[in-house]
Amino acid sequence: MVKPETVGMSAARLERLDQVMKHRYVDGGYLPGFITQVYRNGELAHTGIVGSMDLERGRPMQEDAIFRIYSMTKPVIGVALMIAVEEGLVGLDDDVHNHIPSFKELGVYQSAMPTLLPNQPQQFIIRRPERHMKVIDLATHTSGLTYGFLRRTAVDQAYRKENVNAFDTPGGLQGMIDQLSRLPLEFSPGTQWNYSVGMDVLGYIIQQAYGMPLGEVLRRKLFEPLGMKDTHFYIPSGEIGRFTSCYQPGAGGKGLKLQDDGQKSTYAEPPLLEAGGGGLVSTTHDYMRMCRMLANRGNLDGVQILSPKSIQLFSLNHLEGGRELADMAPPGMFSEAGYAGQGFSICTGVNIDVAKTRLPGTLGEFFWGGAASTAFWVDPKEELAVVFMTQVIGTDARLTLRRDLRTLTYSAMTESYA
Template identity: 40%
Template sequence: MSHLDSEPVGDPANLGFDKVRLTRLKHWMQRYTDTGRWPGGAVLVARHGELAFFECAGHADVEAKRPWQRDLIARIWSMTKPVTAVALLMLYEETRVHLDDPVEAYLPEFKDMQLLIPGATSLDQTVPVKTKPTIHHLLTHTSGLSLFTGPRLLGEAYAREALGLAKGYGGLDKMVRRIAELPLEWEPGTRWQYSVGSDVIGRIVEVVSGMTLDKYFVTRIFEPLGMTDTGFSVPESEMSRLPPQYEVTPAGIALNEAPEISAWRQGKVDTFCGGGGLVGTIDDYWRFAEMLRAGGELNGERILGPRTLRLAACNHLPGDLASLATEVWAETQFDGIGFGLLGSVVLDPAKAKISAQVGDYGWGGAAGTFFWVSPVDDMVVILFTQLLPSSAIPVRKELRALVHGALTGV
């Protein structure tokens, strides 16, 4: 049973942590604040369903000197993807979709997909694909789709039209139709490339369920789990809880308020991007991650069956990401790391050169948010901040080292 209280529960020593070592987390967070390398943030560590550590440090608004607080609503960007995957897996359990179904069975616009030829210099230099992209390809980022951060021809096309990024594209259906009009970059199943696959999955959820993705999330996931502050936009009455977003520049950290980002402030979200559209609190995301840790159930509300969750949390690639990935940015390192249906999966901590357990899984967001669930250690760890890009400072591997350095018991 999970407590999910607003304060730490009991003594961390009872949860297998060295209390003194765990306080290193607070000093580490404060050091990043004092040196001006991040605006601020929060870290949550829970084990066996109980909170072992929670601290905030630094500022939500650097200019106004407003401290980071626990109830802030942050942009979680790609930490939306595991939520979208869970939404699809709920339909899978109801046998309304199958993982090996071709995408075109639900979205006819994906019929007769074209593939860019090697070395193409324009988007019309294509040949027909040999393999139809499937739902499994979308979930595992092996569909051949690209992302707006991609450095090549297709990625540049996505960036020009803000595919997978724009909150006001005119509807998820419209955005996904445009994605289907563009060619694939790789033959489905042959390469791993971070992509807008989760946005297409979100559209499949809409088609199969008959609900828009925001309503599906609320009725099937958020309300049952008590995630009252998570959604695709922020109510006008709660806008003061949405902090500014920052980015790293040569002169230090600075405000980042591009039109796509300020859309949350303007309340003009009409395109529910399953790949990166959500905002929410750290406690809300703990409820989601705690459901995963507990085998698909939280406080009597079952979202997924435990066997489905085990299927989702294992590696679905033939090897690690390094053996299959393209040379493109993603929210993970590649050596010793696999990929499942919910995010990255640790296969070999030594090869990855990180403190981890085999089977740890999770994902991060572009503004530095990050989480992992450890089935072996029965643990959830979550980091929230608002600093682009997520690779600006090595907080993820450092957080792993600090947590595992403090974990001494069973």
Template identity: 35%
Template structure:
């Protein structure tokens, strides 16, 4: 089978090379947009090596400048066992790259005057009223709390300073309480109930891990934002995204579920196992069945998308909130979202010596804003050079390889002064 596939690739190489473009996306020669073709050419062999060495099943990389694609490549397989290659329209789990999209949806409502950034969240989710903060556990193992010194604000919820945690990545007593509450178990949500409201009530009932505004801790805050979109718009979150964001931007393959007509484009998810060569399908943990409707739409990590869809979103942000004549946000709102909102008491979200700020659902550093996803997906927008770069893979765990740093270095080297 592999020999047949190799022969076909040789026979059709000229066609395949010319077909490595994205439908409906403008392309340009690198030199015409101030990019080094030679430097960009180094991206392909670098990531091909990951596939050849059995470290990744498949991936795609994209670079654009001035709104035009100057680099796009696919590597490896969408489905390794079936030897089905990654294509331009392959659909990926983007996990936490959902977060910036949710933030944009909520800020669309901010533009409409639905809320202020200094509003208390309890104004819209009453369960956050009279919030209490975890202090310790007593000798009997009972949780000791104290009153929050101020209400959690909408800005807190949008910059991860609300006092929440994630419940799956940490090992604090509050993380354990999240797990024990059944918040991550779909079986605890009734099929005929308002699951999103029930989930929000469960979260609000847990003590905060720290005082509001005291620390930056990666958390379920963006899932709360998704629920806030429902509350403020009066529309189901997924419907709001489709009608107000995905439809207008032409993001036709982005959503919370992979329908039957798209399953053959959905990337399998892979990992490595000790003693086994190559990648193996990943199972369990946070890997839900995307062909089934989720109990509620996760604004923090539930979307799937294609590289061209996500490029349209990122390019819209680089353009100041507009793409192809469709305005999603005002330029001043984009500027607000992509500036650092951390207080002086929190100098950085990074614990590795880098000064990284945080805006509204984006990390910000210098002229760039960016984020990533659990399956080693990454994107960034470089405002100083009008560059968008995206890499989508289908591999867990996050951070297994230095993909983002390597891709960032390769792209930066290609930018001509």
């Protein structure tokens, strides 16, 4: 690390970031502990390590702890997608059925036919979509696909009935694609924003394009070139001692109870399905390596992962007509971020109206989070990247946590480059 003042930040204010987050979220019983890293102007300006990685065993948080990053897997898939685009294997405007022929006849849900027998396959009345699904629709959650856990619509219910599961579908990614090929879309591609298995489908397209398993593509094209040695779809042999335990709110939302014991976790074994939408584990160091590359025009330590022009695409809103998430997402739709002032980029959210977010920030910064309350963002104009790692699922404090993290980080700036 360098002295923060040399990169336009205040050491005292970065220390305040840790103190406030510790007092409010760790001492307050919302988080077991956390790691925060702040990178600016080519240098690591701050690492804050607070609390515990395993409350039951009294193990303090350690800098090389391994975390479940869940939906922070999605931006990794976005980078892999752009690598495939640069290599001429995939186009953002490709029709998805060019890569997955069984998706060509997908229709939009109208209604469901009654089933007379317990094991009778569900039949649907469908209509033609207004246009075919494109790769960019998968990358922006506008494909018409969904998640079964959303529990909002008949299509969500059909996903649950078919057990479309992004972690343990029999037959892996091919098995999931086979399931999705039998189910209707929730809406015509491009017309709405709906959190979905779209990034898992992108993972399938990527693995088909390279003719090897998704995990192997990520290893060869991204993890090894960037030195991300602790990012995998499971915990390698001998590293389980570094794996954090995951928690959820206790009774009445107070305190924490164990959700997944890090020392007895199913993550110790390779998964049935390598889930591009949420299956990776990683460290703060590894994820920051990727963020540093994104903040540095696609290059890190002399390794060019993406061209500067491809990196610029992450700072643009790719929703049709330049619309905001607030205009396209159904009321109450789950998201890893708020909606106001935000669009969607290549597997990440993007800031398109700072005033509407009611938070400090910069046009074109891109970001996302994970189900266990992890978060990151990259602000290219300010040459800033922030990674926050913790492990709590289902906390009501998730969005205020990210609000405070963002406010305290930007408040530590003493110079602005934007």
